[in-house]
Amino acid sequence: MEKVIELLHQRMREHRQSDRPLCAFVYDLEHLRRHAARRIDSLPPSCRLFYAVKANSSRPILEALAGIVHGFEVASLGEIEKVRAVAPDIPIIFGGPGKTREEIEGAMRHNVSLIHVESEHELHKVAHIAAARGIQMPVLLRVNLRGPLPQATLAMAGRPTQFGIDEASLPDVIRIARQYESVRIEGFHLHSISNNLDHGQHLHLIDTYLDRLTGWIEQFGLTVTCLNVGGGIGVNYADLGRQFRWNDFAARLGPLLAAKCPPGVTVVFECGRYLTASCGYYAAEVIDLKENHGKKYAVIRGGTHHFRLPASWQHSHPFRIIPREEWAYPYPRMEWTDAAISVVGQLCTPKDVLAQDVPVPRVRIGDIVLFLYAGAYGWAISHHNFLSHPHPEHLYIGEDGQAFAYGGASRAERLG
Structure with a gap:
């Protein structure tokens, strides 16, 4: 300071x-780089940390993080273009409800790594656009879980929201996805809560995600390479001295993943606020x-x-x-x-x-x-x-x- x-x-x-x-x-860009690097270094080897651009999309912030984070999570074509302006080859994952044809086409043109599919209609749209381009688009299905889920400042799942595919509809969406050669299900996106301050609750949340993932792999006979657990790690604005206990979280995450994460699955975090605040x-x-x-x-x-x-x-x-x-x-x-x-x-x-x-x-x-x-x-x-x-x-x-x-x-x- x-x-x-x-x-x-x-x-x-x-x-x-x-x-x-x-x-x-x-x-303070040096503080930002140091903070991000320490968090990444403490994660288990099977994890990847992406920066959620929505938290702060200014070019100097993106430039500072581009050589540290594993990639960027974006929610619009405008954010894709901002990322590509500073990092032409870095992995990008594209999420958010209501993606337009222009945005999906732009995402494919800019070689995003994954698209988070938010609905049955969006699945059809992605598959149709990918087929017209002669490619197979890797996707994650974003699922609005039925819960129960830990409490946090904001909830995107476990209750009615505009986010994700209702868990009850997942079998139908997977069946439709398998009818298309132009999309490939790589896994699931389960970002459910935001600004969680309790590291124990967050571990419990990831434990819940792993149970769901294992069940879906067995139920649908899927080969899964990615589980995106979203961001949701918060900042305590009321008491700056009592923040999310990242080191304790990371230390307990390793054994949890070793015990329950299916082989070959990469666990992706999408942190925004926690990195830049x-x-x-x-x-x-x-x-x-x-x-x-x-x-x-x-x-x-x-x-x-x-x-x-x-x-x-x-x-x-x-x-x-x-x-x-x-x-x-x-x-x-x-x-x-x-x-x-x-x-x-x-x-x-x-x-x-x-x-x-x-x-x-x-x-x-x-x-x-x-x-x-x-x-x-x-x-x-x-x-x-x-x-x-x-x-x-x-x-x-x-x-x-x-x-x-x-x-x-x-x-x-x-x-x-």
Whole structure:
């Protein structure tokens, strides 16, 4: 974090000259690479770790991960094209409901390794397009299991959702797939929950997946090469010191797979948030302090149109105050000490809230609110152009410790 704060102080000095409030995302790429590499190194040999691009699809993030992860998981043709722009040959797996013909054709054109088939209709569509191209497309059948499944922040299976093939319909879908020469079932995709913080529950989930896989192999006489267990490993935003116990999870995963995973099956993880959240920060200058009906608000330069995650998940996102000593104006600088503040943005809606009633020792107009663990599902899911406010800067600290700004198809500006 020291490198991040140093960079922010540099940008504050530069912004002071133009009298523009600071607002920026900052990413520590060396932290990202180190974090991802350690997770991969600890996995059993039969496992592969793919990065779920939806968490953060910026080019510098993809470039940093391309030489470390085993591949990328994508959910659109646009994401496929972003990956291929930085890694022409890396394995790609393509998931998500409602794939269009254009997307499926594009996936095949870009040589994706696997397509996750989400429905009977999608199976027909993939088979028809593959036949027209004269290829046999490897697929995984995404199954919405009947449960019971562990509890997590979000559930994609074990209940009615738009994701996957109802487990009760699986026999019919497998029968249809076998009628086509243009598709080949390589295995199953069973991503069922999201943001799970309990490593023991996650092991139990994978145990459940292995039982299902073994049963289906016997029931349908399948030769399976891949079990995709999805992502779903979470980030504890409420207590940053108590995260998913990855090392304990990986240590117990090896014996579980040795005991229950069928021979020749590769287990694939698709982690997004868990890989990128901790490398990113959202920094925004306090532009006003105000009190209404006994509640204190710090209004920042920015808001949920930049960093939508807190409002989307309805939590108070963790932050710290970075003091800024300069004050160049003739009028008083407002400040609070030992106050509980709610951090809000500039949008014309009471839902533009990033944190609520958080005690701080001191906050002043002109200080910087630095949100931690902002590297995933922040900018990527936000409604950037609402009210037409300026976009934040996007700053990256490279492996050499040097910073650069990125805002387009190339590295636009070296900093410092």
